[in-house]
Amino acid sequence: MQIRLREIHLPMRHPFTIALGTTTVQHNLLVELEQDGVIGYGEAAPGLAYTEFTVESMVKALEAVRPQIEAATLTTPPELWEKMLPSLGHNRFALCALDLAAHDLWGKLQGAPVWKLWGLDISKVPDSDYTIGIDAIETMVAKMKEFDGWPIYKIKLGTSDDLAIVRALRRHTDAIFRIDANTSWTPEQTIAYAPELKELGVEFIEQPLLRDNWEGMRRVRAECVLPVIADESCLTEEDVERCAGCFHGINIKLTKAGGLTAGRRMIDAARKHGLQVMVGCMSESSVGISAIAQLLPLLDYVDMDGAVLIAQDIAAGVRLEKGKPIFPNENGNGVQLLPGAFA
Structure with a gap:
């Protein structure tokens, strides 16, 4: 597989306020996983209650395991998740973006929606x-x-x-x-x-x-x-x-x-x-x-x-x-x- 990481900037429709603060622009991580010419997409979104998990920290965590990811061939998403958990368990946000991309890629490779x-x-x-x-x-x-x-x-x-x-x-x-x-x-x-x-x-x-x-x-x-x-x-x-x-x-x-x-x-x-x-x-x-x-x-x-x-x-x-x-x-x-x- 190949992995690509991109920070995405999502302006809010209205300033979004909860008890913990206000967001006007959401900065998320987009992960692209490619295998056999097919691309799967995943995303993770930092939140006001979890300030240690930023796009930068997610990128750092995923870059550290890039060699393992790119040496792997996707068979099932849970298999990849279990393999990455020891290295990414400290940053579940990064693990999420990778896992969502793996599911999207898996379904596309299998020719069916994930739910099916x-x-x-x-x-x-x-x-x-x-x-x-x-x-x-x-x-x-x-x-x-x-x-x-x-x-x-x-x-x-x-x-x-x-x-x-x-x-x-x-x-x-x-x-x-x-x-x-x-x-x-x-x-x-x-x-x-x-x-x-x-x-x-x-x-x-x-x-x-x-x-x-x-x-x-x-x-x-x-x-x-x-x-x-x-x-x-x-x-x-x-x-x-x-x-x-x-x-x-x-x-x-x-x-x-x-x-x-x-x-x-x-x-x-x-x-x-x-x-x-x-x-x-x-x-x-x-x-x-x-x-x-x-x-x-x-x-x-x-x-x-x-x-x-x-x-x-x-x-x-x-x-x-x-x-x-x-x-x-x-x-x-x-x-x-x-x-x-x-x-």
């Missing part, structure tokens, strides 16, 4: 939400109206007016709401807010507490009237078992986990522990989003609106029509770079 090679059926899959970042209340309402008609909205919270935000948004839609506090609440706040949030049509609360506050999460799980879903508390397969007594479900981010191979392992582990499963996205292009889509038949919930949140995509692939995933007639993850994407 896994024996899955995409005739019935969950709809995605659309995420509304923190802003002035009137701006958050305007952002929701810009994408009117979606069945589900994910609302980022972590302000002094969190309940007022949800009340205001509810006046403009009958859609399902999901709340993501990004570790900004206390156990007391979470338990106190939940009854009104439930009345306001909220489906669940994602990661209300700091990622290591396990005692607090056990209390929240026992006393909160809404389900709670782990995000920052569940990064890799090793975290799943610990989440079982503290959350009702987990939100898997492929970038943090180490790719599709790791994501499937986490799904299996979650099911063994009776946890619901969601896969979420970072701010990323259709390269990363299309990889997430391969898992859709295995999921209870999905948040794959990353390519909608950016101003201009670099690729075509699985897309969303008001939250409904639309699969292209393409092999692999369904990814094709757009002409002039890097002009």
